[in-house]
Amino acid sequence: SAMAVEHAKTHLRSIEHYVTKDSILREPFGGRPAAAITPQEINDWLTEHCKTPATANRYRAFMSLAYRLGMENGKVGNNPARLVRLRTENNARMRFLSRDEYARLLCIIQRDNPGQVPAFMVSVYTGMRWGEQFSLTWEQVDFKRKVIRLTTTKNGSARNVPLNSVTLTALKEQHAGVLHQPGDSVFPRPGPRSDCRWWFAPALTEAKITDYTWHNNRHTFCSWLAMAGVSTKEIQVLAGHKTITMAARYAHLSPEATASASERLVIE
Numbered sequence: 266s267a268m269a270v271e272h273a274k275t276h277l278r279s280i281e282h283y284v285t286k287d288s289i290l291r292e293p294f295g296g297r298p299a300a301a302i303t304p305q306e307i308n309d310w311l312t313e314h315c316k317t318p319a320t321a322n323r324y325r326a327f328m329s330l331a332y333r334l335g336m337e338n339g340k341v342g343n344n345p346a347r348l349v350r351l352r353t354e355n356n357a358r359m360r361f362l363s364r365d366e367y368a369r370l371l372c373i374i375q376r377d378n379p380g381q382v383p384a385f386m387v388s389v390y391t392g393m394r395w396g397e398q399f400s401l402t403w404e405q406v407d408f409k410r411k412v413i414r415l416t417t418t419k420n421g422s423a424r425n426v427p428l429n430s431v432t433l434t435a436l437k438e439q440h441a442g443v444l445h446q447p448g449d450s451v452f453p454r455p456g457p458r459s460d461c462r463w464w465f466a467p468a469l470t471e472a473k474i475t476d477y478t479w480h481n482n483r484h485t486f487c488s489w490l491a492m493a494g495v496s497t498k499e500i501q502v503l504a505g506h507k508t509i510t511m512a513a514r515y516a517h518l519s520p521e522a523t524a525s526a527s528e529r530l531v532i533e
Contacts (some may be wrong), residue, residue: 304348316354392486491515
């Protein structure tokens, strides 16, 4: 559907997303005439290389956009990526850490990769998206007012991320432990395609935590807020959700959502 296509394209807003996808797709398709690539070839590549429906849809959207620009410039006559079916994304899947799982995972990271502890803690206790956190510079961190100022976000709106005592401590540790200038990255990475899998995945395995990725730290943040009794509207604001519907997915975790709500039926 048109809505699904637009949803896929929202994940291609940053230049880093374009550069990364372009570099990955150059190997299988870069040496081929664009007009010779078939929908079946694109679909087969997505099936083989993309672990989730969401990832497949992001790559499909990237290829479709490339072909559309080619058509607009008279370089190619059709867009085979448009004929590749969109995968169904299960946005209801919200795996999050229990407090015990978090403690086990944190202990392993502290032991094996202590330099990554601040990044992990900031992720869980702010709910920032991967792109928001790893594009962050020290100029955006206001220790005095206890906020992070995000100027570019997935939903297109700037927002402030409040810093609680856990994230303040983690950021101060990162500030003291990594040499930097004001405009430098808070969480520097060795290259544009590097990510946290090299240290995060082994820690998850040892902690026996399955079906969990870095993005699920965001679900952990929202779920813990809901379980602490934070309102759906406040979760929307804190997480930077575009609509309250996204935040409402966590409402069932609220301590007021079940027994207390049911008791309201009883007339004294």
